[in-house]
Amino acid sequence: MLYLTLVQGFDQTKAGGVNLLFFLPAAAVALCIHLRRGQVDWRMALRCLPFGAVFALLGAWLARVLDAAWLSKGFAVLVLLMGLRELLGGLGPFRSGKDKENG
Numbered sequence: 001m002l003y004l005t006l007v008q009g010f011d012q013t014k015a016g017g018v019n020l021l022f023f024l025p026a027a028a029v030a031l032c033i034h035l036r037r038g039q040v041d042w043r044m045a046l047r048c049l050p051f052g053a054v055f056a057l058l059g060a061w062l063a064r065v066l067d068a069a070w071l072s073k074g075f076a077v078l079v080l081l082m083g084l085r086e087l088l089g090g091l092g093p094f095r096s097g098k099d100k101e102n103g
Contacts, residue, residue, distance in 0.1 A: 011068040012075070 003014035034040050065073060 005072070010073040013063050013068055016063070016071075 001016045001019050004010040004018055005012060010018070031040075066074075
């Protein structure tokens with residue numbers, strides 16, 4: 001997305017759309033592979049589904065009402081917070097078992 005916004009001059013909304021265009025087929029293939037291997041936790045997927053749907057609708061609405069500059073700044077803050085969370089070791093009880101074993 002950086003290339004699309006900084007080099008190609010796309011606004012944040014259009015760059016996000018192009019990003020989704022490339023992401024969705026890859027996600028579909030990955031889902032098929034995980035389904036074949038029996039690696040999908042259906043209980044967790046069904047628990048997450050309502051939240052994903054609500055926040056997808058909220059994101060679509062925000063993309064329509066906010067200026068691209070605000071979307072870009074909001075995304076930058078989100079990425080910064082996620083990076084800090086990773087650097088500082090996650091969220092304690094929400095860390096996966098694998099992370100706890102490795103320190």
